[in-house]
Amino acid sequence: MNLLPLAARNLLRNRRRSATTLFAMMVGAMAILLFGGYARNINLGLQTGFVQHAGHLQIQHRDYFLFGNGNPAAYGIADYRRIVDLVEHDPVLKPMLKVATPTLSLGGIAGNYAAGVSRTVIGGGVVVADQNRMRQWNDYGFPIVFKPMRLTGTAPDAAVIGTGVARVLQLCGPLAVRHCPTPHVEQASGADLPGDIAALAGEAQAQRAPRQATTIELLAANAHGAPNVARLNVVAAVPQGVKELDDMIVQLHFAAAQKLVYGGDTPKATAVVLQLAHTSQIPAARARLEQLLAQHFPGQPLTVLDYATLNPSYGQIVGMFGAIFGFIALLIGVIVLFTVSNTMSMAVVERTVEIGTLRAIGLRRAGIRRLFVIEGLLLGLAGSIAGVLAALAAAWAINHAGLSWMPPGNVEPVPLTVRVWGEYTMILSTLLGLTLVAGISAWWPARRAARLEIVDALRHV
Amino acid sequence: MQAVVLDGVGKQYRLGQVDVPALTDIGFEIRAQRFTVLSGPSGSGKTTLLNLIGGIDRPDSGRVLIDGQDLDALDDDALSDFRARRIGFIFQNFNLLPVLTAFENVEYPLLLARVPAAARRERVRELLDAVGLADKAGNLPNQLSGGQRQRVAIARALAARPTLVLADEPTANLDSHTGEAIIALMRRIQREQQATFVFSSHDPAVLAEADDAVHIRDGAITAIERRDGVMA
Structure with a gap:
């Protein structure tokens, strides 16, 4: 017989008990989906942030990722223009590609010698127009407003620094940085600019506008290890969210960075950053890039790295949320297991005479087992569907409540959103998972029901 | 022709630490297409x-043969299938499935x-018509009277055209008027369908309708009455 209608009607017999079980399952499914949606949101938010700032893929010197921090200039790619050109015109990559842009990383010492202060910094030279295009990537539809880089439309010698750098270099006043305390030390004068630095910067000084209150000197080693200095005009101090970064970051135009590091030599880039239309295109794009690099630059030690490799914290955070999600799902699974098992055990006791009757008129033991397992599965399915609907409603309410939060590493609050709608894999997994758990939990009572002796069952009071 | 043969059948139940004999060395035959009590x-x-x-319990000793089939030779699934095809049950408490309508209860076998x-x-x-409940086909058991429920149970027992119908005190939970009507109905159907009916009952009205009567006391047969005389 088709046991489905019979199982469904049996569930409707004790409406209150079935409703209680369904409610427990609904709350469980909703909890899993809401947390999963929140974790998913964080995952995609992080991904969006990384992709907006550093692209999906980067072509680098083979050893730059591991050893380049010490001396970025030594791991430059001389043919970066050809690579960008090749990538932009490749028929396979072109449909996937949003942006291909070079970057140059450098390390050095930034000094405000007028105040007699300096500190070590890490710098990045970027093509501002490309970076602005990259920051408009929002494949997951986050409610974020595009903000162009502060370097946009600035002079070639402009720089943007972290607020920590501004604080140490005592530029908070001229840059109008809020909440920036000043140290209680004696102020130095511009005469404190060391002679050797002054000499290195002399030529540049002669050609440029007079020193302003926001001028800094950036000392960096060039490709040969010799020091070089660039005088930069800081146009803004931008908080970075992470103090270590905030205390060290200096951003400048790509050409200015190249001039500082390579001077009159062949200018290079430390990476060619590629942003794709969709993250799912990474494997295909990477395979094609490796093919192109092997074909057109056979002698060069180049490699292709994805955003997850470049940002190990991404994998750690995603892994952490995955573990918490798994733990919550496991707990809820166990609760569902016992709830459904208890409900089905009570049903078996109550329907013992019916079990005997069904067996007497010819239903096999397996049929009894199937009947109760189907009832469990139906309970699981109904509870999960109710949970999915409740989660969708709750997610909608949360997403429209105007809540915000400050994720670690962020400088501005972001909207608190829960991503359930559209996460079909998560919804389907939760639905099937909880249904399966309910089916499994019904199995033991079903087995007990099937093993009843018919005459004992018929005599049951 | 014999519908049922019992050969040295014994059965005992365990009550606490004690084995209580329920049946001792039962041996008799039930004639086919008869109304046996x-x-x-x-x-x-x-x-x-x-x-x-009925094959819903197994003897500790002896054999039970239904239409020549030794029930002990069948495993649990085969015995279930055998019951589904060959045996109809009518219970004292009707034992209809409460979530199924009268129609569906009869349809289930x-x-x-x-x-x-x-x-x-x-x-x-056809069966609901035969038991006079054609207009109650869509009713759930709790929407039927006791007599009507038992009629549905009779229809259900006959649904798969079994050769043997077993009824355990089918009138015990009915008033005398309804009980008599049910007995008359079963008798009519038994004749029409040429089925073998076996009842357990101590109701004199049922006994009066019997073709054959098997008298039991303390787990042993004391007498077997047939229309053509007493055998034992």
Whole structure:
């Protein structure tokens, strides 16, 4: 017989008990989906942030990722223009590609010698127009407003620094940085600019506008290890969210960075950053890039790295949320297991005479087992569907409540959103998972029901 | 022709630490297409004997043969299939499935026997008509009186055209008027369908309708009455 209608009607017999079980399952499914949606949101938010700032893929010197921090200039790619050109015109990559842009990383010492202060910094030279295009990537539809880089439309010698750098270099006043305390030390004068630095910067000084209150000197080693200095005009101090970064970051135009590091030599880039239309295109794009690099630059030690490799914290955070999600799902699974098992055990006791009757008129033991397992599965399915609907409603309410939060590493609050709608894999997994758990939990009572002796069952009071 | 043969059948139950004999060395035959009553006082072993004949319990000793088939030779699934095809049950408490309508209750054994839908519907209508409940087909058991429920149970027992119908005190929970009507109905149907009916009952009205009566006391047969005389 088709046991489905019979199982469904049996569930409707004790409406209150079935409703209680369904409610427990609904709350469980909703909890899993809401947390999963929140974790998913964080995952995609992080991904969006990384992709907006550093692209999906980067072509680098083979050893730059591991050893380049010490001396970025030594791991430059001389043919970066050809690579960008090749990538932009490749028929396979072109449909996937949003942006291909070079970057140059450098390390050095930034000094405000007028105040007699300096500190070590890490710098990045970027093509501002490309970076602005990259920051408009929002494949997951986050409610974020595009903000162009502060370097946009600035002079070639402009720089943007972290607020920590501004604080140490005592530029908070001229840059109008809020909440920036000043140290209680004696102020130095511009005469404190060391002679050797002054000499290195002399030529540049002669050609440029007079020193302003926001001028800094950036000392960096060039490709040969010799020091070089660039005088930069800081146009803004931008908080970075992470103090270590905030205390060290200096951003400048790509050409200015190249001039500082390579001077009159062949200018290079430390990476060619590629942003794709969709993250799912990474494997295909990477395979094609490796093919192109092997074909057109056979002698060069180049490699292709994805955003997850470049940002190990991404994998750690995603892994952490995955573990918490798994733990919550496991707990809820166990609760569902016992709830459904208890409900089905009570049903078996109550329907013992019916079990005997069904067996007497010819239903096999397996049929009894199937009947109760189907009832469990139906309970699981109904509870999960109710949970999915409740989660969708709750997610909608949360997403429209105007809540915000400050994720670690962020400088501005972001909207608190829960991503359930559209996460079909998560919804389907939760639905099937909880249904399966309910089916499994019904199995033991079903087995007990099937093993009843018919005459004992018929005599049951 | 024998519908049922019992050969040295014994059955005992365990009550705490004690084995209580329910049936001892039962041996008799039930004639096919007859109305046979197992009669005896409460606790005499009627229901136990009926359970063994119906294949819902197994004897500790001896054999039960239905239409020549030794039930002990069948495993649990085969015995279930055998019951579905060959044996109909009518219970004292009707034992209808409360979530199924009268129609569906009668239809259920036909589903187990995998009868095609059209034939199933026709058979159910025919049976409900035969028991006078054609207009109650859509009613749930709790929307029927005791007599009506028992009529549905009779229809259900006959649905798969079993060769043997077993009824355990079918009138015990009915008033005398309804009980008599039910007995008359079963008698009529038994004749019409040429089925073998076996009852357990101590109701004199049922006994009066019997072709054969098997008297049991303390787990043993004391007498077998046939229309053509007393055998034992």
